[in-house]
Amino acid sequence: MKELKILLVIVVLVLIGYWGIEPLAHSIMHKEIEEAIEKYKLPDFEFSDLPEPAVRTGDPAKGKEATKMFCTSCHGIKVEGIKPPMDPKTAAASFGVVPPDLSNIAAVIDEKFMINFLKDPQKATENPKFAMPPLGLNDQQAADITAYLKGIAKKDMSPKEKTVEACVRCHSIKYQKIYAETPEENLKKYLGKVPPDLSIIYKAKGEEYLHAFINRPSKILHGTSMPRLGIDEKSQHDIVKYLDEISDPHKEQRKKVGLIVLAYMLVMVGLTYAWKRKIWKNIH
Amino acid sequence: MAKKGGLMKWLDERLAISELWRVMMSEYYLPKNINFLWSFGVLTMLVFVILVVTGIILLMYYKPDSKLAFDSVNKTIMMDVSYGWVFRHTHAVGASIMFLVLFIHMARGIYYGSYKAPREVVWVTGFILFVLMSATAFTGYLLPWGQMSYWAAQTITTLFEKIPFIGPDLVIWIRGNYIVEDATLTRFFALHVTLLPALILVFTVIHMYAVRIVGSNNEDGIPMTKEEKKKNGIPFWPVFMSKEFFVMSVFLLFFFYLVFFNYGFAMDPINFQPANYLQTPPHIYPEWYFLAFYEVLRGFFFSETLGLIAFVASMFLPLFLPWLDRSPIVSGKHRPLFRIMFWIFIIDFVFLTILGKLPPTGLFAWLGFIGAIVYFIFFFSLPIISFIEKKQVASGGGQQ
Numbered sequence: 122m123k124e125l126k127i128l129l130v131i132v133v134l135v136l137i138g139y140w141g142i143e144p145l146a147h148s149i150m151h152k153e154i155e156e157a158i159e160k161y162k163l164p165d166f167e168f169s170d171l172p173e174p175a176v177r178t179g180d181p182a183k184g185k186e187a188t189k190m191f192c193t194s195c196h197g198i199k200v201e202g203i204k205p206p207m208d209p210k211t212a213a214a215s216f217g218v219v220p221p222d223l224s225n226i227a228a229v230i231d232e233k234f235m236i237n238f239l240k241d242p243q244k245a246t247e248n249p250k251f252a253m254p255p256l257g258l259n260d261q262q263a264a265d266i267t268a269y270l271k272g273i274a275k276k277d278m279s280p281k282e283k284t285v286e287a288c289v290r291c292h293s294i295k296y297q298k299i300y301a302e303t304p305e306e307n308l309k310k311y312l313g314k315v316p317p318d319l320s321i322i323y324k325a326k327g328e329e330y331l332h333a334f335i336n337r338p339s340k341i342l343h344g345t346s347m348p349r350l351g352i353d354e355k356s357q358h359d360i361v362k363y364l365d366e367i368s369d370p371h372k373e374q375r376k377k378v379g380l381i382v383l384a385y386m387l388v389m390v391g392l393t394y395a396w397k398r399k400i401w402k403n404i405h
Numbered sequence: 406m407a408k409k410g411g412l413m414k415w416l417d418e419r420l421a422i423s424e425l426w427r428v429m430m431s432e433y434y435l436p437k438n439i440n441f442l443w444s445f446g447v448l449t450m451l452v453f454v455i456l457v458v459t460g461i462i463l464l465m466y467y468k469p470d471s472k473l474a475f476d477s478v479n480k481t482i483m484m485d486v487s488y489g490w491v492f493r494h495t496h497a498v499g500a501s502i503m504f505l506v507l508f509i510h511m512a513r514g515i516y517y518g519s520y521k522a523p524r525e526v527v528w529v530t531g532f533i534l535f536v537l538m539s540a541t542a543f544t545g546y547l548l549p550w551g552q553m554s555y556w557a558a559q560t561i562t563t564l565f566e567k568i569p570f571i572g573p574d575l576v577i578w579i580r581g582n583y584i585v586e587d588a589t590l591t592r593f594f595a596l597h598v599t600l601l602p603a604l605i606l607v608f609t610v611i612h613m614y615a616v617r618i619v620g621s622n623n624e625d626g627i628p629m630t631k632e633e634k635k636k637n638g639i640p641f642w643p644v645f646m647s648k649e650f651f652v653m654s655v656f657l658l659f660f661f662y663l664v665f666f667n668y669g670f671a672m673d674p675i676n677f678q679p680a681n682y683l684q685t686p687p688h689i690y691p692e693w694y695f696l697a698f699y700e701v702l703r704g705f706f707f708s709e710t711l712g713l714i715a716f717v718a719s720m721f722l723p724l725f726l727p728w729l730d731r732s733p734i735v736s737g738k739h740r741p742l743f744r745i746m747f748w749i750f751i752i753d754f755v756f757l758t759i760l761g762k763l764p765p766t767g768l769f770a771w772l773g774f775i776g777a778i779v780y781f782i783f784f785f786s787l788p789i790i791s792f793i794e795k796k797q798v799a800s801g802g803g804q805q
Binding site for chain 2: 123124127128131134135137138139141142143145146149150296314317318320321322324325326327368370371375376378379382383386387389390392393394396397399400401404
């Protein structure tokens with residue numbers, strides 16, 4: 122009985138300490154982030170700060186013409202046989218970042234965001250240094266181009282493909298042998314630093330932060346050079362899930378082995394207790 | 406060891422192993438009035454063995470080079486080596502839990518007055534083991550070369566700058582560079598895997614030897630001669646150890662639960678970002694077991710020098726317990742005044758630990774200051790309590 126009381130005191134003190142250094146400390150240290158998440162209701166997949174486009178439904182055929190006119194002087198579209206006008210190195214040197222191939226870009230980007238983005242990239246991305254200039258498109262053209270790009274984009278992209286499509290212009294995922302399309306020295310000039318590698322970013326940042334940050338970078342990390350990319354809800358979930366899986370590839374194994382070890386220790390508790398009882402039977 | 410076969414007899418004639426077994430185990434007697442807190446000494450040894458075994462496995466894959474260290478830990482060990490993650494988790498959680506076990510072991514020693522005559526050497530060697538363990542933990546924490554590794558090492562080594570005259574040079578000498586860099590990593594690695602564990606081993610032997618000479622204390626702090634213990638006590642083997650194995654099993658159940666299902670407290674998220682000397686993380690804090698001492702340092706927020714002195718004092722004051730507390734009454738069980746101060750001290754320690762991780766601003770700064778003062782009040786109350794108790798004993802009051 123007395124020993125159980127001592128154990129209880131220890132358990133209570135340890136739990137109070139644990140509560141203090143983990144949940145309490147983290148909630149206080151992450152207060153600003155929590156507040157931003159609360160204030161902007163992140164992740165906001167409606168992109169409610171952007172205006173509803175005047176024209177939402179575009180004509181893909183017209184969009185194709187508009188795309189050729191406005192986009193292909195910088196971007197390639199592989200599936201349509203349109204090569205980029207510059208090799209990646211030259212492009213990165215001239216623009217700061219390699220302009221993405223447009224074949225599948227619409228597969229990961231929200232429609233509303235994309236129309237807004239085409240009209241005013243800096244405003245939509247909330248990044249004044251964003252490399253693509255405003256092109257002076259009207260509402261109809263922006264909707265047409267969006268409809269066209271949505272039409273040609275692959276429909277069933279895997280989480281990994283989506284991650285590469287959305288992130289690998291700037292980020293590497295080196296544990297997966299995936300390297301950023303834009304060379305590091307250009308990124309440093311364009312963004313001020315080499316963006317973090319994504320191999321185990323999930324462990325460093327956690328699910329909630331990643332969802333909020335990808336959705337609206339500048340509201341979570343002031344002055345960040347990461348632009349808002351307007352990833353749609355399904356794609357963002359796929360991407361974060363993929364980042365989770367690659368950061369912790371042994372999750373299943375850990376659970377399985379953990380249960381076996383705990384079961385073994387439980388048996389040991391029983392056996393050692395029995396032996397202790399036997400030895401102590403005659404001692405008083 | 407009752408039977409003596411051929412080999413046993415042969416060894417016994419040359420090494421006197423049955424005599425050794427008798428002295429160390431089967432005829433080493435402990436008092437009966439002890440509780441399971443007396444099992445924590447052997448638990449520290451168990452955790453130490455776990456750390457050494459997992460450490461050796463990690464050593465086979467770890468690369469002590471600032472360009473390779475982070476990936477060798479987070480990729481090679483955590484992803485590629487089969488079951489490498491088990492060893493890393495066990496090592497990280499083991500280091501953390503070592504301090505929990507040590508703190509309980511030390512608190513038991515303080516409560517029951519186990520540092521008093523004739524056990525001063527036991528206490529002092531134990532304290533040295535605590536310092537060595539802290540140094541091992543601190544050097545080891547740099548090795549994964551993550552952001553928190555780096556900035557914790559950077560912050561703590563900067564503290565040495567304040568030492569008069571030699572400070573700035575000393576910092577460079579410790580780091581091997583003007584900032585924490587590759588040279589720091591390799592020297593911390595060398596100390597972590599060779600000198601420090603070797604010293605821990607040496608002092609463990611002395612610590613145990615000293616305990617074998619003076620014997621364990623007991624709940625009531627009653628001194629017992631060897632004969633009394635033989636008559637009324639229990640032998641270390643098999644009686645004490647049969648209980649110890651049970652305590653160990655319960656402990657390991659808890660330990661492996663942490664290793665597999667709740668390891669976050671021992672592996673800070675920020676440390677999964679590689680060290681970057683150009684980017685300071687918004688919050689820098691040491692591992693939880695240094696937080697109380699760290700908070701004493703920050704508690705004197707108005708004076709860096711004072712904070713530093715307090716920090717050093719907070720770590721080394723426990724060493725002087727046998728001389729601060731000269732009361733003839735040994736165990737806290739029979740010392741009401743001491744008991745009040747003890748529990749204030751324990752609560753204050755938990756309080757400081759919690760505060761140590763919070764940002765030191767506004768109210769938290771002042772709470773830290775109060776916590777730091779209370780920490781010292783415990784130590785300085787001891788001579789006063791001793792004085793009062795000495796008088797009581799002299800006048801026939803108080804029990805022994």
